[in-house]
Amino acid sequence: MTEAYRITVEPLGTEIECRADQPILDACLRAGIWLPHACTHGTCGTCKAEVLDGEVDFGAASSFALMDFERDEGKALLCVATPRSDVTIDGDVEVEEGITMHPVSDFTGTVVELSDIAEETRRLILDLDHDIAFNPGQYVSIQVPGSGQTRTYSMANTPAEPGRLELHIRRTPGGLASDGWIFKNLAAGDQVALSGPYGRFFFHASRPEPMIMVAGGTGLAPIKSIVRHVLAESGQHVTLYVGARTVRHLYDEEFFRELQGRHPDRFVYRPCLSEQEADGYASGMVTDVLEAGLATAAGCVAYVCGPPPMVDATLKTLMRKRLFPRDIFREDFFDARDKAAGGVRSPLLKR
Ligand SMILES: Cc1cc2nc3c(=O)[nH]c(=O)nc-3n(C[C@H](O)[C@H](O)[C@H](O)COP(=O)(O)OP(=O)(O)OC[C@H]3O[C@@H](n4cnc5c(N)ncnc54)[C@H](O)[C@@H]3O)c2cc1C
Numbered sequence: 001m002t003e004a005y006r007i008t009v010e011p012l013g014t015e016i017e018c019r020a021d022q023p024i025l026d027a028c029l030r031a032g033i034w035l036p037h038a039c040t041h042g043t044c045g046t047c048k049a050e051v052l053d054g055e056v057d058f059g060a061a062s063s064f065a066l067m068d069f070e071r072d073e074g075k076a077l078l079c080v081a082t083p084r085s086d087v088t089i090d091g092d093v094e095v096e097e098g099i100t101m102h103p104v105s106d107f108t109g110t111v112v113e114l115s116d117i118a119e120e121t122r123r124l125i126l127d128l129d130h131d132i133a134f135n136p137g138q139y140v141s142i143q144v145p146g147s148g149q150t151r152t153y154s155m156a157n158t159p160a161e162p163g164r165l166e167l168h169i170r171r172t173p174g175g176l177a178s179d180g181w182i183f184k185n186l187a188a189g190d191q192v193a194l195s196g197p198y199g200r201f202f203f204h205a206s207r208p209e210p211m212i213m214v215a216g217g218t219g220l221a222p223i224k225s226i227v228r229h230v231l232a233e234s235g236q237h238v239t240l241y242v243g244a245r246t247v248r249h250l251y252d253e254e255f256f257r258e259l260q261g262r263h264p265d266r267f268v269y270r271p272c273l274s275e276q277e278a279d280g281y282a283s284g285m286v287t288d289v290l291e292a293g294l295a296t297a298a299g300c301v302a303y304v305c306g307p308p309p310m311v312d313a314t315l316k317t318l319m320r321k322r323l324f325p326r327d328i329f330r331e332d333f334f335d336a337r338d339k340a341a342g343g344v345r346s347p348l349l350k351r
């Protein structure tokens with residue numbers, strides 16, 4: 001059996017157990033201690049914390065997200081750091097009023113559907129062995145068979161559908177999980193090991209302003225969960241901008257057009273094509289469309305998700321349109337290449 005150590009989380013003073021091969025963040029989230037995190041793969045730096053006492057293995061932390069001098073100062077990325085002794089950390093424990101954070105646990109999913117929905121994009125539907133409680137916008141971590149590695153995918157289903165996950169997956173050429181497994185030999189009936197829920201990109205009921213939602217590619221997955229949840233459970237107005245290269249790269253268009261038909265006063269769907277001109281679609285990158293068509297974003301709250309360069313560019317545009325960092329929630333779909341090269345997060349933006 002793997003050795004376990006005691007982790008003391010300050011300023012709570014709470015003590016939990018963590019296996020020697022388990023990331024400290026994982027042990028905390030499973031014990032119901034909510035600590036800030038985003039990518040859970042050592043890329044973004046959101047989970048950086050001070051180790052007040054004890055020894056850790058820094059794990060696969062990107063040298064961009066955790067600089068050498070920060071290691072020397074006793075900082076670690078808790079999503080990849082494992083304990084080598086009993087450890088005390090300064091936890092930056094986050095509690096947001098009105099939000100219930102659900103502990104992480106393990107699940108087995110059975111593939112019930114795997115379908116091509118757009119160019120290089122698949123929908124994966126998994127039936128879970130037991131229900132998952134989560135906040136709309138959060139993600140799960142899937143074990144890639146035979147690799148000892150995990151990959152993260154956002155849930156497009158809502159918390160009202162806790163037993164069946166809907167994931168949208170884009171093929172990354174040369175990618176371990178997408179190219180090497182999900183687009184290759186994964187099939188209906190297969191079992192998938194996963195854990196969740198993770199992430200701090202979720203609907204904030206404490207922000208009742210009109211919502212600007214911006215999705216690039218499969219960044220639509222968590223946005224779809226939030227949009228459906230808000231239209232069913234809350235009274236806000238939602239404008240959804242979806243960026244794609246051509247019509248062939250867009251998916252769930254009929255779904256969102258139908259949703260707009262059902263909620264004409266509350267929901268606007270704006271698909272934007274960057275490499276094709278067509279009736280019924282805005283032309284240009286999402287940022288061009290926002291720049292030209294949105295007089296001001298003042299008084300709104302924004303949720304942005306997709307590839308990191310698109311997220312960063314959108315945030316800059318929204319800030320030019322009078323939003324502040326505190327008004328913008330973001331999810332960057334970092335992958336192994338981003339980790340090796342360093343993310344593109346603007347230091348202005350903490351979320
Ligand atoms: C919070 C979060 C949520 C996400 N949700 C989704 C989602 O809902 N849908 C979705 O499609 N994606 C999502 N992603 C991205 C997803 O987790 C994977 O990163 C993506 O699917 C690629 O995984 P992969 O294993 O196929 O590719 P990887 O194996 O990660 O490889 C990615 C690319 O990097 C290259 N590469 C690998 N190693 C290196 C290296 N050392 N140096 C340089 N290049 C390298 C590979 O050749 C490939 O081109 C999310 C990411 C995050 C962080």
Ligand code: FES
Pocket residue numbers: 036037038039040041042043044045046047048065077078079080
């Ligand atoms: S959550 Fe740990 S580095 Fe991103």
